[in-house]
Structures are given as C-alpha cells and as structure tokens.
Amino acid sequence: xxxxxxxxxxxxxxxxxxxxxxxxxxxxxxxxxxxxREAVEKYEDLNPDLVTMDITMPDMDGLEAVERIxxxxxxxxxxxxxxxxxxxxxVEAVEAGAEDFIVKPFEDERVLEAVNKVFS
Amino acid sequence: MDDxxxxxxxxxxxxxxxxxxxNILTLEENPDDSxxxxxxxxxxxSLKGMAATMGFDRLTSLTHRLExxxxxxxxxxxxxxxxxIDSLFAGLDLINDLxxxxxATGEEKTDVEEYVEELNAIIETHSSGGVSSQMxxxxxxxxxxxxxxxxxxxxxxxxxxxxxxIKKQLGAxxxxxxxxxxLAEESQLKSVRAFMVLKKAxxxxxxxxxxxxxxxxxxxxxEVGGEISLLLISSIAPEEIEEEFCHIIDVESAELAxxxxxxxxxxxxxxxxxxxxxGTAESEIEVSPTVRVDIDKxxxxxxxxxxxxxxxxxxxxxxxxxxxxxxxxxxxxxxTMDLHHTVMQIRMVPIGGIFNxxxxxxxxxxxxxxxxxxxxIEGADTELDRSIIDELADPLVHIIRNAVDHGIEKARxxxxxxxxxxxxxxxxxxxxxx
Numbered sequence: 001x002x003x004x005x006x007x008x009x010x011x012x013x014x015x016x017x018x019x020x021x022x023x024x025x026x027x028x029x030x031x032x033x034x035x036x037r038e039a040v041e042k043y044e045d046l047n048p049d050l051v052t053m054d055i056t057m058p059d060m061d062g063l064e065a066v067e068r069i070x071x072x073x074x075x076x077x078x079x080x081x082x083x084x085x086x087x088x089x090x091v092e093a094v095e096a097g098a099e100d101f102i103v104k105p106f107e108d109e110r111v112l113e114a115v116n117k118v119f120s
Numbered sequence: 121m122d123d124x125x126x127x128x129x130x131x132x133x134x135x136x137x138x139x140x141x142x143n144i145l146t147l148e149e150n151p152d153d154s155x156x157x158x159x160x161x162x163x164x165x166s167l168k169g170m171a172a173t174m175g176f177d178r179l180t181s182l183t184h185r186l187e188x189x190x191x192x193x194x195x196x197x198x199x200x201x202x203x204x205i206d207s208l209f210a211g212l213d214l215i216n217d218l219x220x221x222x223x224a225t226g227e228e229k230t231d232v233e234e235y236v237e238e239l240n241a242i243i244e245t246h247s248s249g250g251v252s253s254q255m256x257x258x259x260x261x262x263x264x265x266x267x268x269x270x271x272x273x274x275x276x277x278x279x280x281x282x283x284x285x286i287k288k289q290l291g292a293x294x295x296x297x298x299x300x301x302x303l304a305e306e307s308q309l310k311s312v313r314a315f316m317v318l319k320k321a322x323x324x325x326x327x328x329x330x331x332x333x334x335x336x337x338x339x340x341x342x343e344v345g346g347e348i349s350l351l352l353i354s355s356i357a358p359e360e361i362e363e364e365f366c367h368i369i370d371v372e373s374a375e376l377a378x379x380x381x382x383x384x385x386x387x388x389x390x391x392x393x394x395x396x397x398x399g400t401a402e403s404e405i406e407v408s409p410t411v412r413v414d415i416d417k418x419x420x421x422x423x424x425x426x427x428x429x430x431x432x433x434x435x436x437x438x439x440x441x442x443x444x445x446x447x448x449x450x451x452x453x454x455x456t457m458d459l460h461h462t463v464m465q466i467r468m469v470p471i472g473g474i475f476n477x478x479x480x481x482x483x484x485x486x487x488x489x490x491x492x493x494x495x496x497i498e499g500a501d502t503e504l505d506r507s508i509i510d511e512l513a514d515p516l517v518h519i520i521r522n523a524v525d526h527g528i529e530k531a532r533x534x535x536x537x538x539x540x541x542x543x544x545x546x547x548x549x550x551x552x553x554x
Contacts, residue, residue, distance in 0.1 A: 013125075013128040016128075017125075082309060082312075084165070084308065087311045087312050088339075090312040091312055091315045091338060094312065094315060094316060101309065103308035104169070106173060108173075110369075113369055114369055
C-alpha cells in the first residue's frame with residue numbers, strides 16, 4: 001500500500017509540483033493545506049504517514065505547526081520544505097522533531113530521496 | 121506539460137528577471153554590497169532550479185554558467201567592471217529571450233552557446249588568481265585555527281581541555297575517533313545538514329567537539345563548507361558509525377580515524393572561538409503577497425457593484441417611514457459606497473511597475489551613446505487604473521529614449537578639473553489632482 005502524504009505550502013505552484021513528484025514516486029497525496037492551522041486540523045483528521053511542511057506561511061507558520069502536530073502524535077514524520085536562507089528555522093524544526101528537510105527549488109530525486117529515507 | 125505549471129513558471133521567472141535587472145544595476149553602483157550579490161546569486165540559482173524542474177535545458181545551462189560567474193564574484197575572484205556587468209546583463213537578456221521563446225512557441229529557440237563562450241572568455245580575463253584567493257578565504261572561515269599539518273593529518277586540534285574532557289567521558293570499550301564528514305557539493309543549506317550530522321553524532325556517542333563548532337553551526341554564524349570534523353567518543357564499531365553518517369542525505373563520505381591519546385602529550389592549543397562575522401543571513405527574494413486576477417473578473421465585479429448601487433437608490437426612493445428600514449438603508453448606503461471605492465482601488469496599480477524597466481533602459485542607452493545619465497524616479501507609488509498604465513508604458517519609453525538621445529550631451533572632460541557632465545533625467549509620476 002502506498003504511503004499517505006499531506007502537503008503543506010501556501011503556494012499552489014509548490015503544492016502542485018510536490019504532488020506530482022510524490023505521485024511519480026508512488027506516494028498518495030491525501031491532503032493539502034495552505035497554512036499551519038489547516039495542516040494541524042487535517043493531520044488530526046487524516047493522520048497521514050508523512051507531512052511536507054513549508055516554513056513561511058500565513059496563519060501559523062511551519063515551525064509552530066510541527067510542534068502542534070508532534071504534540072498530537074510524537075511519531076509523526078515531517079519533512080521541512082525550506083527556501084534558501086532559512087537555515088535557522090530549519091534547524092529549529094529539526095530540533096523540534098522534524099525528520100529531514102528539502103530545499104526549494106525541488107529536484108525530483110532529492111525530494112524522493114528524503115521522503116524514502118524517512119520510511120527506510 | 122501542464123499549462124498551469126507553465127503559467128506559474130512564467131510569472132515567477134518574470135519576477136526573478138526583474139529583480140535580477142534591478143539588483144545588477146545596484147551592484148554596478150555598489151560593487152561591494154555582498155547582500156546584493158547574494159540576492160543576485162539566489163535569483164539566478166532559483167531560476168536555474170525552476171528551469172531544470174521544467175526541463176528547459178538551455179535555460180538551465182545558461183543560468184548555471186551565470187550562477188558560477190556570480191559565485192566567483194561573490195568570492196572576490198572576478199573583477200567587477202563595466203564589461204563584466206555588460207556581460208551579466210547580456211546573459212540576463214538571453215534568459216529573457218529564452219523565456220519569451222518558451223512563451224511563444226513552447227520551445228527554446230535562442231542560441232546560448234556563443235554567449236557562454238564569451239562569458240568564459242570574460243571570466244578568463246577578469247579572474248584574479250581564483251584558487252589562491254579561495255584558499256585564503258577558507259582559512260579565514262575556519263577562524264585561523266588551521267595548523268600546519270603534523271599530528272597524523274588530523275583536521276582537529278585537540279586542546280588540553282579537550283583531553284581532559286575525553287578522559288572524563290571515556291568509558292570502557294569506547295573509542296575516541298575523529299570523523300571527517302564530507303558533504304556533497306550540491307548539498308543545500310549546508311549548515312542545517314551539518315546540524316543533522318551533529319545530531320547523528322549525539323545519537324552515536326559523546327561529541328567532544330566539532331569543527332565548525334556546534335555554536336557556529338546552530339547560529340549559522342559561518343558559512344559551513346563541505347566538511348565537518350567531529351571528535352567523537354563512541355562504543356559503536358567504526359564501520360557502523362561510518363554507515364550511519366553516510367545514511368544522512370547529502371553526506372558523501374565519512375572518514376574515520378581512531379585516536380590514541382597518551383597523557384604525556386602536553387600540547388597546548390587554545391581553542392580559538394573566533395567567528396567569522398560574514399553574516400550569512402540570507403533573505404528570500406521579496407515577492408509581495410498578491411493574487412493575480414483576470415481583469416475581466418474585476419470588470420464583472422465592477423458591473424455588479426453598479427447594479428447594486430442602482431438597487432440601493434431605488435430602495436431609498438421608496439416612501440417608507442420606518443425606523444428600522446431607514447437604519448438598514450443607511451448601512452446599505454455605507455457598505456455599497458465602500459464596496460464601490462474598494463473595487464475602484466483594486467483596479468488601481470502603482471505606476472512603479474512600468475518604471476522598473478527604465479533604469480536598465482537608461483543604463484544601456486548611456487553606455488551605447490557614451491552619455492552619463494542619472495535617472496531619478498519619483499512618485500513610483502502613484503496609483504492609476506490598470507488599463508491606463510498599460511497604455512502609458514510605450515510612450516514613456518519613447519520619451520526617455522528621446523531625452524537621453526537628444527537632451528543630454530556626450531560625456532566629455534571639462535577644463536582641467538576632470539569633471540564629467542552628468543545629465544539628470546527626471547520623471548515624476550503624477551496622479552489626479554497632483
């Protein structure tokens with residue numbers, strides 16, 4: 001059974017991009033969220049196997065969402081999606097318990113590498 | 121290829137091209153502004169990433185070359201003069217052409233080979249002994265802690281304090297190891313990756329110290345290079361440690377060396393905590409949070425608001441003497457007026473959008489015609505209806521061309537003072553009533 005993923009990003013372009021990459025990698029994108037708040041709500045409902053989490057978003061940023069999700073489910077798998085220049089925030093997210101990170105712009109293999117590693 | 125993808129690609133590419141144009145101009149004026157160089161580099165980098173994602177090979181290879189050149193500029197390995205700037209602009213124009221090609225035909229038509237060769241030639245003539253300066257730089261980055269290589273080619277200096285700490289922490293069956301982790305060159309956000317290496321080290325054993333230090337890595341104080349050296353105490357078999365580190369994404373290799381520390385060694389090496397305040401604080405390219413809306417939809421909205429206004433007036437005309445009714449009418453009046461005003465506002469765009477291309481235009485003209493021109497733009501935030509702005513762009517370009525062409529004299533030395541003539545072109549955005 002393919003793994004279920006939720007994509008969190010405020011930019012539709014990025015969500016679409018990730019969705020296609022993940023679909024090609026045989027993952028099932030079960031939810032998309034535009035901001036942290038929506039992500040936390042949807043995580044509670046759907047309990048996906050993996051979350052890709054953008055950092056800069058309106059209405060609850062990725063960091064806070066990571067913390068909230070891990071409070072609910074400490075075994076949650078979260079990969080941060082970062083732009084260049086957000087080192088500090090990625091470090092904080094990893095400290096908070098995010099598994100790994102990928103950097104925009106995406107390269108398919110790197111995304112899949114990171115995602116697959118989480119499940120290996 | 122999905123159309124929606126393409127549309128977003130174009131929108132974003134245009135934003136990057138615009139920001140590159142502006143930033144290269146700024147760079148020409150402030151060649152030492154590292155923040156500008158960084159943002160130019162990032163924009164080129166992001167463009168490359170996008171182009172690669174979309175499979176536009178020429179655009180990818182072109183932006184890749186430019187990115188390399190920019191990286192050299194960033195590292196002070198390339199002399200930045202007008203010729204270099206011209207070349208950057210020429211590259212940017214090619215990027216623009218390629219994007220236009222793709223927009224028009226879906227294929228890349230413009231040839232980039234010739235430019236790439238020119239760029240290479242320019243890099244050749246402008247490069248300032250690249251390798252050695254890079255070496256110097258990396259020395260600086262490591263806070264002057266480099267030592268001339270005795271000590272079994274270890275990369276870490278082990279101070280008396282480190283030894284004391286090792287002695288205290290070392291248990292039975294544990295080894296002291298130096299682990300040199302090398303990150304892949306294309307690895308992104310190296311400092312975060314380095315942080316994950318430290319995290320892994322914590323899991324595997326006791327981390328005595330690292331170079332760069334944990335403090336530097338966590339605070340992003342230095343630009344982490346490709347290598348992280350760790351001094352680790354662990355009971356886990358070295359092969360397993362190596363495997364664990366290599367399992368981290370972007371870790372290319374992890375070399376282990378077992379250390380034997382005899383107490384007789386009284387080497388005193390102060391652990392210098394010099395930090396490079398290079399300020400790697402990078403900011404994203406600023407893109408204001410906006411939505412693009414089809415102008416037809418706005419017209420539609422406008423029409424509906426018009427209808428509503430008529431309805432409201434009809435209601436007002438009814439001869440009903442009722443307090444609640446009058447209250448509601450009053451409120452309706454306020455809301456519809458606000459709505460009308462807001463819709464009008466939405467259609468207004470700052471005229472600055474079409475000014476964006478002027479600095480580049482003037483620069484090119486002044487180089488071409490050998491005239492020195494300062495362009496001063498005021499009132500770029502003046503708002504006008506969208507349709508008017510679109511119509512204004514071409515005439516303004518014409519005016520500026522003429523002004524530079526006919527209104528300003530060629531640069532020439534005046535008297536013995538070495539003064540040059542500087543023309544000032546002034547364009548002010550005006551709005552109703554101004």
